[in-house]
Amino acid sequence: xxxxxxxxxxxxxxxxxxxxxxxxxxxxxxxxxxxxxxxxxxxxxxxxxxxxxxxxxxxxxxxxxxxxxxxxxxxxxxxxxxxxxxxxxxxxxxxxxxxxxxxxxxxxxxxxxxxxxxxxxxxxxxxxxxxxxxxxxxxxxxxxxxxxxxxxxxxxxxxxxxxxxxxxxxxxxxxxxxxxxxxxxxxxxxxxxxxxxxxxxxxxxxxxxxxxxxxxxxxxxxxxxxxxxxxxxxxxxxxxxxxxxxxxxxxxxxxxxxxxxxxxxxxxxxxxxxxxxxxxxxxxxxxxxxxxxxxxxxxxxxxxxxxxxxxxxxxxxxxxxxxxxxxxxxxxxxxxxxxxxxxxxxxxxxxxxxxxxxxxxxxxxxxxxxxxxxxxxxxxxxxxxxxxxxxxxxxxxxxxxxxxxxxxxxxxxxxxxxxxxxxx
Numbered sequence: 001x002x003x004x005x006x007x008x009x010x011x012x013x014x015x016x017x018x019x020x021x022x023x024x025x026x027x028x029x030x031x032x033x034x035x036x037x038x039x040x041x042x043x044x045x046x047x048x049x050x051x052x053x054x055x056x057x058x059x060x061x062x063x064x065x066x067x068x069x070x071x072x073x074x075x076x077x078x079x080x081x082x083x084x085x086x087x088x089x090x091x092x093x094x095x096x097x098x099x100x101x102x103x104x105x106x107x108x109x110x111x112x113x114x115x116x117x118x119x120x121x122x123x124x125x126x127x128x129x130x131x132x133x134x135x136x137x138x139x140x141x142x143x144x145x146x147x148x149x150x151x152x153x154x155x156x157x158x159x160x161x162x163x164x165x166x167x168x169x170x171x172x173x174x175x176x177x178x179x180x181x182x183x184x185x186x187x188x189x190x191x192x193x194x195x196x197x198x199x200x201x202x203x204x205x206x207x208x209x210x211x212x213x214x215x216x217x218x219x220x221x222x223x224x225x226x227x228x229x230x231x232x233x234x235x236x237x238x239x240x241x242x243x244x245x246x247x248x249x250x251x252x253x254x255x256x257x258x259x260x261x262x263x264x265x266x267x268x269x270x271x272x273x274x275x276x277x278x279x280x281x282x283x284x285x286x287x288x289x290x291x292x293x294x295x296x297x298x299x300x301x302x303x304x305x306x307x308x309x310x311x312x313x314x315x316x317x318x319x320x321x322x323x324x325x326x327x328x329x330x331x332x333x334x335x336x337x338x339x340x341x342x343x344x345x346x347x348x349x350x351x352x353x354x355x356x357x358x359x360x361x362x363x364x365x366x367x368x369x370x371x372x373x374x375x376x377x378x379x380x381x382x383x384x385x386x387x388x389x390x391x392x393x394x395x396x397x398x399x400x401x402x403x404x405x406x407x408x409x410x411x412x413x414x415x416x417x418x419x420x421x422x423x424x
Contacts, residue, residue: 004044004060006138006337008097009071009089012054013111016088023079024055030128036074038134042067045136047143049104049125051118053111058101060138094337098142099330105146106153106322107160114160114315119150142333149329156325159318167197169307170278170299171205174246177276177297182206187244189213189237190251191223195280198248203227211244213237215251241266241275248278249285260289267293280304342398345411348420349394353387394418 011021026033030048037046037057042065047058057075061067072085080088092100103109107118126143129135135143154160178184184207188199191214199210210229213236214220220231232240234251241247241263251257267275272295279286279300290298361383365376394414414420 004138005063006058006094006097006142007061007068007071008056008058008092008100009068009075010054010056010100011075011088011090012056012109015090020080020088021055024075024077026050026055026057026075030125031132033074034129034132034134037071038132040067040070040074041065043071045139046134047126047129047139049122051121054104056101056104058097058139058142060136095330095334098333098337099326101142101146102149102326102330103323105150106326107150108319108322108326112165113319116154116160119147122150123147138337141336145329145333149326152329153322153325157318157321159315159322161314161318165197166280166301166304166308167195168201169304169311170198170248170280171201173297173299173304173307174202174276174278175205177274178245181246183208184245185209185211185243186229187211187213187240187247188223188229189234189247189249189257189285190253190281191219193250195248195250195278196223198278198280199227202246202248207246211240213240238262238266242269244275245273246276246278248280250280251285252281253285254283256287257285258290259287260292263287263290263293263296267296278304339399342411345414345420346395346398349391349414349418352418352420353391357383357387 011024013021026036026048030050033048033050034046037043037048037059042062043059044062045060049056049058055075057071059067059071068091072089073082075089076085100109105119105122107113107115110118122143126135129139174184175181181202182205184202186199186202186207186209188195188210191212203210210224210227211232212220212224212227212229213232213234214223215234217231217233220233224231237258249258274295274297277286277290277296277298279298282301284300286298286300288298288300290296361380364379365371368376368379371379394417398410398414400410
């Protein structure tokens with residue numbers, strides 16, 4: 001590994017506008033770009049991650065090769081002039097590349113810190129790279145380590161525990177009110193974007209049924225189709241409320257569409273079964289006095305925003321712990337990489353010692369043929385033990401953590417002192 005480098009090339013939502021990202025030459029599919037990467041002279045191992053927010057390439061490259069220019073050209077194609085690439089492209093080397101990859105896998109570099117989707121995307125990208133035999137011992141170790149670092153962050157922090165979007169906060173509140181959502185009915189009033197997102201989150205939690213009520217029935221039908229639900233007109237709102245458990249309202253109406261006096265008889269018809277209202281409309285759709293009714297829970301967009309801001313603050317605190325874990329794991333991986341420089345010399349040292357032991361044992365045993373098998377075995381064990389004791393000093397010297405930056409000097413000293421043949 002001493003002659004190789006780990007390089008990471010990337011563009012993401014922070015560095016590069018969508019108009020540029022969507023034109024990238026490696027933005028679609030894996031097979032072609034991976035084959036092109038692997039064919040670059042000096043590129044020994046490669047990996048490609050492509051998502052809507054980032055494209056990143058990790059390679060193990062031979063030091064001194066021209067891979068950086070070749071990969072930048074492959075990444076941008078004709079979409080960006082060579083002199084403008086530096087405005088968008090970031091390149092990390094060795095420790096910085098490892099650290100950045102761990103930041104990505106733990107979602108600390110994501111648009112929404114704590115989101116869980118990125119880890120699945122990393123694993124899917126690794127599956128493609130592995131299937132096309134693009135990864136090797138270094139990247140296999142690095143990528144598996146990035147997965148375990150993400151798992152450690154999830155288990156040792158609460159970075160993903162708090163909702164940080166309006167729609168997801170609404171769903172988390174629904175779970176606190178009802179617990180399991182699998183037998184709950186959702187009524188979507190209107191077709192606002194955030195209400196639609198909240199409905200998507202609820203469907204992912206396995207709610208039983210979604211009904212969409214809208215002034216335009218065609219729009220209601222289109223939206224209901226997405227959720228395998230049914231559509232009704234807004235005139236049927238009151239009758240639908242008798243069956244609903246969760247109501248998400250986002251109509252864009254100029255005035256309140258549902259008052260306390262309207263809901264009170266509905267609660268009697270429901271036998272006071274709990275109902276959760278989520279008012280994401282601005283101006284509000286729902287009467288704030290609904291909260292005065294027993295078993296009625298109403299949250300408007302300001303309430304939800306307060307939940308989100310509180311949760312963001314909590315995630316920021318957890319992110320500090322997560323970054324410490326990333327720093328620690330990146331250093332551990334750096335030590336593993338550093339150790340690769342001395343591994344061939346340790347192996348060569350042991351091999352030479354074993355060969356000397358074997359030759360001298362053969363000579364000795366030829367002169368001591370009268371010995372019993374047990375006595376011969378004892379002499380062999382003694383020779384191996386002497387060899388092991390003699391090797392302990394030089395091997396410990398090579399492995400010493402206190403002077404890692406002198407690994408090349410230590411290797412040269414040992415190879416010269418023991419006359420080890422350099423097979424590199």
